[in-house]
Amino acid sequence: MREDPTEMSEDDDRTTDLAGGGTIVVEASSNKTRSCGGNGGGGVGVGTIADYCPSPYPDQVLENVLENVLLFLTSRRDRNSASLVCKSWYRAEALTRTDLFIGNCYAVSPRRAIERFKRVKSLVLKGKPRFADFSLVPPNWGAQFFPWVSAMAAAYPWLEKIYLKRVSVTDEDLILLAHSFPAFKELVLVCCDGFGTAGLAAVARCRQLRVLDLIDDEVNEDDVDWISCFPESVTCLESLIFDCVESPVNFDALERLVARSPSLKRLKLNRHVNLMQLHRLMVRAPQLTHLGTGSFSTSDNPAQADQEPDLSAFATSKSLVCLSGFRDIVPDYLPAIYPVCARLTSLNFSYANINAEQLRPVICQCYNLQTLWVLDSVCDEGLQAVAATCKELHELRVFPMDAREDGEAAVSEVGLLAISEGCRKLRSILYFCQQMTNAAVVAMSRNCPELVVFRLCIMGRHRPDHLTGEPMDEGFGAIVMNCKKLTRLAVSGLLSDKAFSYIGEYEAGD
Numbered sequence: 001m002r003e004d005p006t007e008m009s010e011d012d013d014r015t016t017d018l019a020g021g022g023t024i025v026v027e028a029s030s031n032k033t034r035s036c037g038g039n040g041g042g043g044v045g046v047g048t049i050a051d052y053c054p055s056p057y058p059d060q061v062l063e064n065v066l067e068n069v070l071l072f073l074t075s076r077r078d079r080n081s082a083s084l085v086c087k088s089w090y091r092a093e094a095l096t097r098t099d100l101f102i103g104n105c106y107a108v109s110p111r112r113a114i115e116r117f118k119r120v121k122s123l124v125l126k127g128k129p130r131f132a133d134f135s136l137v138p139p140n141w142g143a144q145f146f147p148w149v150s151a152m153a154a155a156y157p158w159l160e161k162i163y164l165k166r167v168s169v170t171d172e173d174l175i176l177l178a179h180s181f182p183a184f185k186e187l188v189l190v191c192c193d194g195f196g197t198a199g200l201a202a203v204a205r206c207r208q209l210r211v212l213d214l215i216d217d218e219v220n221e222d223d224v225d226w227i228s229c230f231p232e233s234v235t236c237l238e239s240l241i242f243d244c245v246e247s248p249v250n251f252d253a254l255e256r257l258v259a260r261s262p263s264l265k266r267l268k269l270n271r272h273v274n275l276m277q278l279h280r281l282m283v284r285a286p287q288l289t290h291l292g293t294g295s296f297s298t299s300d301n302p303a304q305a306d307q308e309p310d311l312s313a314f315a316t317s318k319s320l321v322c323l324s325g326f327r328d329i330v331p332d333y334l335p336a337i338y339p340v341c342a343r344l345t346s347l348n349f350s351y352a353n354i355n356a357e358q359l360r361p362v363i364c365q366c367y368n369l370q371t372l373w374v375l376d377s378v379c380d381e382g383l384q385a386v387a388a389t390c391k392e393l394h395e396l397r398v399f400p401m402d403a404r405e406d407g408e409a410a411v412s413e414v415g416l417l418a419i420s421e422g423c424r425k426l427r428s429i430l431y432f433c434q435q436m437t438n439a440a441v442v443a444m445s446r447n448c449p450e451l452v453v454f455r456l457c458i459m460g461r462h463r464p465d466h467l468t469g470e471p472m473d474e475g476f477g478a479i480v481m482n483c484k485k486l487t488r489l490a491v492s493g494l495l496s497d498k499a500f501s502y503i504g505e506y507e508a509g510d
Contacts, residue, residue: 070096098122105143105167110151121160122186123152127167133191145169153180161186161211168192171222174199178206185236186211196220197247204229210263213241221247228253232260239266243292243325248272259284268292271327275309282313293325296333296352311336324348331358341365348373350399356382364389373397376410376432383415387422396423397430405460409433413440413466420444428453435466436493441475445482454479455490464494471495477502 070093073079083093099122100113127143145167152159159181169192177184184206189195195217201224203212209230227249230237235257242249249272258264258281265288267281273294282288298309311333314320320340329352344366349359350373359374359382366372369390374382376398386393396419398411411433417440419426426448436458445451456476464471472493480486480503489507491499 066092067096076101095119100124102126105148110148114151114155118155120152120156121158122163123148123159123161124163124165125167126165129166132166143167145173149173149177149180153177157181158183160184163188163190164192165190166192168194169199170194171196171199171202175202178202181206183208185209188213188215189217190215191217193218194220196222197224197226197245198222200224201226201229205231207231208236210236211239212237213239213266214244215241217244219245219247225250225253227257230257235261236263237261238263239290240264241266241268241292243268243270243294243327245270251277255280255284261285262287264288266290266322268324269294271295274298275311275333279310279313282317286313286317287319288317289319290322290346291320291325293323293327295328296326297328297330309333315339320344322346322348326352329354334358334362337362338365342367344369346371349378350375350397353377353401355379356385360385366390368392371395373399375399375401377401379410380412380415380418383411384418384422387418390423391425393419393423393426395428396426398432399430400432400459403432403459407434407459409435413437416440417443420447424448425450427451430455430457430490432457432459434459435463436472436475437465437467438470438472438475438478439465439467441472442478445475445478449482450485451479451483452485453488454483454486455488456492457490458493462494463492471499473499473502477506480506 066089070079070082073082079093079097083090094116095118097117098119100117100120101124102108102113103126105125105127125145125148128137128141131137132141143166145164153176157180160183162177162184163186167189169189174195175198177187179202185208187203187209188211190213196219200212200214200219203209204226237257240257240261249270251273254273255277258267264285267285267288268290269278269281269292271294273281275293275296275298278294278296282291314336317340321343323337323340323344323346326349331354334354338361341362342365345368347362347366347369348371353375355377356379359378363369363372363382363385366389370392372386372390372393372395374386374397383398386396398415400407401410402408411431412435413433416431416433416436419429420440420443424447427450429444429448429451430453433456436456441456444454458472465475472491473496476489476491476495476499479489486507489503
């Protein structure tokens with residue numbers, strides 16, 4: 001499962017105690033201010049201001065000051081620390097929180113959260129553990145959205161934003177959401193299931209909706225034309241992502257929607273939108289900065305199959321910085337994106353089955369690229385081209401075309417070594433391969449000391465250094481020794497106790 005690079009989450013959230021009521025992490029921001037004043041006095045004659053405006057109690061002054069100071073704390077950790085100082089800080093901090101973050105939906109009940117936080121406008125809620133992405137959680141496991149949306153409907157009628165990850169959501173939940181929050185603006189569903197196009201239709205009717213992002217969700221087909229349910233007037237829409245929706249959409253309605261959404265910056269299409277339709281949408285929305293291209297092939301309609309698509313919209317685009325999609329790609333059409341390559345900061349080819357020769361003319365123009373996702377079909381030669389050009393690269397993900405343990409080795413230590421030597425600013429890497437050496441991993445640790453995330457997935461069980469036959473202990477040991485900012489590490493291959501000794505020694509205090 002591949003998450004959008006612009007929407008990446010690492011599942012490393014930390015929790016803090018909630019006064020005996022569970023574990024919760026919260027985030028706050030607010031524009032709330034409070035003024036202090038008194039009533040006029042009842043005496044006659046000339047007096048000072050103090051005679052007419054009695055001073056508030058000292059405790060009230062301190063509370064007012066504290067609440068206004070807390071408004072400037074936006075870090076979750078800072079606000080959690082502030083809430084633990086004393087009871088008055090605990091109360092004041094709860095009053096100023098408008099953004100609620102819950103990293104585990106079972107850590108605290110909706111009732112307990114609502115009792116403490118009275119002014120929430122935004123909710124982030126995470127449900128199932130990450131290994132649910134790999135079908136390791138049984139069906140109907142839990143993580144239901146209903147208890148939360150039903151409680152919030154009564155407590156937070158002013159709620160504006162909801163972000164859900166690995167949560168089971170039903171159409172009824174989405175209908176309740178749409179009817180309960182008249183000022184609702186943003187809905188982001190990541191790796192969620194249980195809902196369909198009927199629920200999306202209800203959300204689309206929210207008149208102030210700015211963001212509707214569906215990322216790696218399982219969306220049921222209810223034969224409902226949800227795209228046609230957006231308001232007929234000019235919309236507030238800024239982001240629309242539906243590349244995970246497997247069913248076709250009403251393209252004419254989509255084109256009209258894009259045309260009446262002047263603020264739309266992010267649009268990611270599903271595989272049923274072809275290149276000719278993509279051109280029409282780009283002409284309607286030249287202001288797009290993030291684009292998911294859909295199928296990147298011509299129409300399946302035999303009557304249009306012989307027509308060459310018009311790809312001039314890429315040449316006229318002046319704002320695109322992020323490209324993704326490229327499903328069912330026809331590599332011959334890749335030259336169409338050349339005009340935007342120099343501006344790109346993010347390029348996602350994780351659905352594009354292209355080789356090194358097809359990647360090279362694209363990547364050699366991407367001098368400003370910071371995020372790149374590719375399939376291992378690009379081979380070591382493709383990664384060498386990346387290393388030669390992308391000096392600003394911060395994140396690289398290399399996914400396998402064939403995830404079987406006995407698959408052919410498309411990328412190896414050669415590609416990893418090239419990346420470490422050419423992309424010295426790298427901070428995050430996910431690398432699937434069939435073979436690796438300690439020497440290449442050690443070189444990565446020395447050349448890229450700013451690494452925060454290092455995930456090396458050597459497919460196949462207990463595979464050693466393929467040149468020396470030794471365990472991969474020294475490679476992973478070098479990573480934890482040399483990469484002082486490391487927060488996430490995934491190990492694989494043949495390991496001994498020595499590797500875990502390194503991890504315990506060098507990461508225990510972090």
